[in-house]
Amino acid sequence: MDIGILLLGVAVLIGAVVVSATGGDRKIARLDRRLARVEQKLDAIAANLGVDLPEPELATVKALLAEGKKIQAVRAYREATGADLKEAADAVERLGG
Known part of the structure; x- marks a missing residue:
């Protein structure tokens, strides 16, 4: 009986972790979409102003x-662009690294 309760508790805990992780992914996706819209607006404003x-x-x-x-190339890319480590590493990889 005690093992059944323990397994039920573990299952509930795993379910809670999965649900919270999924919610976080949705928040990040929503923020990414909002950021993309803001960038589009800034590009339009900059183009309009020349x-x-x-x-x-x-x-x-x-x-x-x-x-x-x-x-060192990743470090130099970060200094030149202000990118974070992952963005810089990905960009350097695309450049031929």
Whole structure:
């Protein structure tokens, strides 16, 4: 009988974790959509005002990649763009790292 109650408790706990994780994913997806809309609006405003934002200079990043210094390239990308670690690592990977 005690094992049955223990298993029921574990099942309820697992269910609660799954439900809370799913809710968090939905919140993140909703925030991603909102951020995308804000970025679209900012792009439209900048275009309307004639503001052209230059792309960040990535020559240093590319040079470090050519030398095989991937970690330093990620660090340089983060400094040039303000990206977080994952974004920078993904971008450096796309650049040929």
